[in-house]
Amino acid sequence: MSLRYGLLGLLAEGAASGYDLARRFQEVLGSVWPAQHPKIYAELNRLAQEGLIEVESEGPRGRKAYRITEEGLVAVRGWLRDTEVDHTLRMQSLLRSFFFWLMEPDDLRRHLDEEARFFAEAAARYEEYAKAKDRGEFGDSPQTRSMRIAIEAGVRLYRTLAEWAEWAKTVPPNSSTTTHS
Amino acid sequence: MSLRYGLLGLLAEGAASGYDLARRFQEVLGSVWPAQHPKIYAELNRLAQEGLIEVESEGPRGRKAYRITEEGLVAVRGWLRDTEVDHTLRMQSLLRSFFFWLMEPDDLRRHLDEEARFFAEAAARYEEYAKAKDRGEFGDSPQTRSMRIAIEAGVRLYRTLAEWAEWAKTVPPNSSTTTHS
DNA sequence: TCCTCACATGTTCTTAGGTACATGTACTTG
DNA sequence: CAAGTACATGTACCTAAGAACATGTGAGGA
Numbered sequence: 001m002s003l004r005y006g007l008l009g010l011l012a013e014g015a016a017s018g019y020d021l022a023r024r025f026q027e028v029l030g031s032v033w034p035a036q037h038p039k040i041y042a043e044l045n046r047l048a049q050e051g052l053i054e055v056e057s058e059g060p061r062g063r064k065a066y067r068i069t070e071e072g073l074v075a076v077r078g079w080l081r082d083t084e085v086d087h088t089l090r091m092q093s094l095l096r097s098f099f100f101w102l103m104e105p106d107d108l109r110r111h112l113d114e115e116a117r118f119f120a121e122a123a124a125r126y127e128e129y130a131k132a133k134d135r136g137e138f139g140d141s142p143q144t145r146s147m148r149i150a151i152e153a154g155v156r157l158y159r160t161l162a163e164w165a166e167w168a169k170t171v172p173p174n175s176s177t178t179t180h181s
Numbered sequence: 182m183s184l185r186y187g188l189l190g191l192l193a194e195g196a197a198s199g200y201d202l203a204r205r206f207q208e209v210l211g212s213v214w215p216a217q218h219p220k221i222y223a224e225l226n227r228l229a230q231e232g233l234i235e236v237e238s239e240g241p242r243g244r245k246a247y248r249i250t251e252e253g254l255v256a257v258r259g260w261l262r263d264t265e266v267d268h269t270l271r272m273q274s275l276l277r278s279f280f281f282w283l284m285e286p287d288d289l290r291r292h293l294d295e296e297a298r299f300f301a302e303a304a305a306r307y308e309e310y311a312k313a314k315d316r317g318e319f320g321d322s323p324q325t326r327s328m329r330i331a332i333e334a335g336v337r338l339y340r341t342l343a344e345w346a347e348w349a350k351t352v353p354p355n356s357s358t359t360t361h362s
Numbered sequence: 363t364c365c366t367c368a369c370a371t372g373t374t375c376t377t378a379g380g381t382a383c384a385t386g387t388a389c390t391t392g
Numbered sequence: 393c394a395a396g397t398a399c400a401t402g403t404a405c406c407t408a409a410g411a412a413c414a415t416g417t418g419a420g421g422a
Contacts, residue, residue, distance in 0.1 A: 002276055003378080009280035019400050031268070032275045036380060041402060061387045061400050073283075080280060081288050086273045087212070087299060089338065092266055094213045095183055097331040099190035099261060101323035102254075107262050118268060142282035142354060149349045150278040153342070157270065160341040161334070168330045173323060184408080200370050217410060222371060242370050242417045 003035050003043055008052060008076040011068040013143050015056040018044050019063065028147075031122075031154070047072070093161065097168070105173050116165035123158035126151050184216050184224055189233060189257040192249040194324050196237040199225050200244065209328075212303075212335070228253070274342065278349070286354050297346035304339035307332050 006029060010021055021044070022037040029035070044066060047053045052072035056065045068076075093115060100108055130151045138144045187210060191202055202225070203218040210216070225247060228234045233253035237246045249257075274296060281289055311332045319325045 002273060006276060009283065012283055032270050032272060034269055039379065063400060076280065077283055080277060080284050088215055089213050090271045091213060092183060094331055094334050095187060096261060096266065097334060098327055099257065100330060101327040102190065102193055102258055103261050145352060145354065146279055146282040149281060149352055150275055152348065153275050153278060153345050156341045156345050157338065160337045164334050164337050167333065171326060171330055173326065220409065244370060
């Protein structure tokens with residue numbers, strides 16, 4: 001269901017083709033909600049059938065730009081206002097952490113190094129985005145303000161995860177009955 | 182694939198039945214990796230067929246306790262050591278935040294209040310868990326140490342999300358061209 | 363003894379998600 | 393003008409996930 005409302009939400013910003021949406025999903029929403037083009041085209045056709053979107057224009061190479069309809073807008077708004085948020089984290093990094101005790105200490109250290117590096121880089125990338133937004137590079141529409149909020153979540157979450165991975169490295173793997181040197 | 186290794190990881194701690202595993206998935210891993218019993222029983226049968234687990238004992242009411250095999254251990258360890266981590270966040274809260282601009286300011290404030298409350302409560306719950314572990318209530322096996330690391334991630338992530346939701350409330354929704362009172 | 367609840371394992375069906383396959387067009391550059 | 397790249401949309405197939413349905417047992421209390 002989330003893909004559906006993701007598409008409607010993006011189309012609420014302005015008309016776009018399946019190709020456009022696929023790229024935006026990969027670039028902007030990719031780390032939050034992955035979606036490949038087959039799924040997107042299929043869902044667009046379904047949405048059009050249900051009247052939540054409609055073809056705005058047809059361009060070269062069979063390009064079809066969709067526009068959101070009134071019903072579509074009502075549907076996204078209803079989703080945002082009235083449906084319960086699914087709060088599951090579904091993070092593989094976390095799932096794996098339950099099983100760290102199965103790893104060789106060396107492998108675990110290497111793993112946590114990589115994790116910390118990845119998360120720190122992601123945090124930095126989002127931070128750059130945030131700064132660019134704050135410099136006014138993306139303008140100041142309500143849409144970009146929402147994007148700014150989402151980016152802030154990315155910055156904070158990835159920073160937190162990087163710090164967590166660093167912290168995890170300091171946890172001794174075996175029993176703490178420290179053999180006094 | 183993650184469910185498969187989640188099950189193997191849990192079975193590496195000791196023999197358990199599908200029923201046991203379903204409960205543990207709900208209680209412990211539920212917020213990180215949801216799995217209902219039909220999926221679990223099916224996957225257990227597949228794992229048994231492939232020789233990664235085997236029936237350890239049969240109990241009352243058709244209960245079948247599974248034990249992980251050597252190959253099974255090798256498989257989880259291989260997954261942990263050699264496969265790339267999928268870092269997608271897949272958080273609906275974040276997806277929704279991209280579309281906050283579609284919400285009425287009042288609805289958005291209410292939404293963020295609820296989000297902040299949920300995340301703060303979750304953080305507190307995990308914190309309690311962490312404290313209990315640190316008091317030694319779960320013993321001090323390698324497994325519980327890994328659990329402690331996972332719990333720490335929960336504490337930090339939920340705290341971060343709660344703070345983010347609070348921060349988001351301070352972002353003005355419309356253009357910042359402040360009409361000087 | 364009967365009833366209820368927790369235990370215990372499954373099948374079936376539908377939807378979601380992902381990979382691979384398939385096709386064709388417009389533009390740009392050598 | 394040939395070749396490559398980016399644009400553009402789809403189908404087919406397979407696996408994952410989730411909801412609903414289905415069945416039966418053992419233990420404990422009323």
